[in-house]
Amino acid sequence: MTITEIYSKFNACTSVCTDTRKLKPDCIYFALKGDNFDGNKFVSTALDGGAKYCVIDDVNAIVNDQCILVEDVLTTLQALATLHREHINIPIIALTGSNGKTTTKELINVVLSTTYKVKATIGNLNNHIGVPLTLLSFTKDLDYGIVEMGANHQKEIEFLCNIAKPDYGLITNFGKAHLEGFGSVQGVIKGKAELYDFIKQNDKTAFINTEDYEQIKQIDNYTNVITFGSNSKNDCTVSFNDANPFVTLTYKDKKIESQLIGSYNFGNIAVAIAIGQYFKVPTKQIKTSIENYQPKNNRSEIIKKGTTQIILDAYNANPTSMLAALKNLKQLNTTSKLLFLGDMFELGAEAEKEHQVIVDFIELNFENNIFLIGKNFQKTTTSSKIKKFKKFEDIKPDFETLQLENATVLIKGSRGMALERILNLF
Incomplete structure (x- = not known):
């Protein structure tokens, strides 16, 4: 069965599922495999639980004509996500970084959601499985989709960009995370900057924190950028006031009192403000949405x-x-x-x-x-x-x-x- 035919089956379903414990009626079940599990073994459970179709890669798992046999379930899921992204053709904002990805994603989401219909990565589903699942949850009636991307090796962000094809990109920071996979801090920088590489190669837009020298260095002389920071020459000027204990900022002469601790959250808040300004979210709504945002899930x-x-x-x-x-x-x-x-x-x-x-x-x-x-x-x-x-x-x-x-x-x-x-x- 071709990917186009599978896409037709996907469109006849209500959602995508990879876990038979979380089935929804008329979903399409992808029988993913891992080191300690094989989703092919749960096809009957998925069908009994309400799945409309099951995508499998083990011929012995075929139960009836609701089973779709493919060469590899994971690569099929990824190819389907790319095809879906092309069909819905909504603007995608992608972000990665060593720290603060999920908080930043949620801040962008709350700011844009005051004015637009937006959907973002749920939790931290930001890897080679999570990104495709996020994309497949997007619909063409959305104004924007926000995709968080994580990685612990080089070439992973490049791979995820080729699936999601973002129109806008930002990197929260470069830090000492996943050194085991990246090999060094320079390896981290190179790996995360793959998002900027995609942006530059495809003439898309990057949001750049001018307080972060490494971001400026990595974006180099590329000009399709929106800058933000405390300098008045930025496209979006946001000044850091204090963080004792909560971060406060000034934007367009308005004081914004967040419920986030630590000066390290300044950049996370500032880029959400910059994106809100770029997409013409009213200043009052930017301020209110950030002040009302409360961190959760053990994050500060x-x-x-x-x-x-x-x-x-x-x-x-x-x-x-x-x-x-x-x-x-x-x-x-x-x-x-x-x-x-x-x-x-x-x-x-x-x-x-x-x-x-x-x-x-x-x-x-x-x-x-x-x-x-x-x-x-x-x-x-x-x-x-x-x-x-x-x-x-x-x-x-x-x-x-x-x-x-x-x-x-x-x-x-x-x-x-x-x-x-x-x-x-x-």
Whole structure:
């Protein structure tokens, strides 16, 4: 069956599904395979659960004529997404970066949604499976689609761009994330900048943060850009005011008081403002949408427990974001500060060095109540004021002795550490 014929079947369905536990009536089920699962084994379950068609790549999985046999389910899903993107032909805004992708995506979404019909990547479905699923959820009646792109190796962003074919692109930043796959910070820069390469090769539009030298360097002399930052010469001028604890900015003589912490969120907010301005969203609606946006899903959430203020930033961590969070905590005007930090993953050969860099910064800038959790932090050289625990369960006895009145607590670590569990100890 050709991809065009499969597309006809897709259009007769209500949605796309890859998990039989989340089936919707009359969906099209793609039997994806992984190291520890094979979706072909669940075809009967999918059909019994309401799937209208099942795309499979195992001839033995054929149950009836509702099964569509292809050479490879994943490549079919990706080709279908590209075909769909071409058919609906709506403007696509793509973004990537080392930190802040999801927060930035959500900020852009809330700003544009005040004026237009917009749909964005759900959660962080931003890889070679998530991007096709996002595109297939878009409809031609949308004014804009927002696609988040993640990567941990070079050529991944290039691959995703060739599927999504974005009209607009932005990179939040370049940092020390996924060093194991990219090999080095320069590898990260090269990999993320593949989005700019696509933009330049196809004469599309890039949004450039002029406060970030690396962005200017990577976009080079390309002229189809919209610039933003504090300099009045930018296409969109946004000034950073303060971040104690929440980021405040000035845009068109209006003060915008966000509910996001840390100066590192300035660029994320500023690009959402720049995109709103470019697409002619009224200033009042830009201001209101940003001020009403609240972070969630363990991303820089502010949580109150009695007189204690908790900064829950446990969705993910890398050396760049960890250091930024610590610098932000240091600047906060609060007397009692507690740190619960978990290991940073996917650093490869740089893991030992990067964890020690974090420890050295802590030693110089914080006095006590410092708790490090995980095998990587366990290997670091520290003074006696820092307490290290190999696994999460080991911290409970020490936690029970803490004085948490009028304290500010930072909880940060990679997703696999699941440090949000600390909330249950309060």
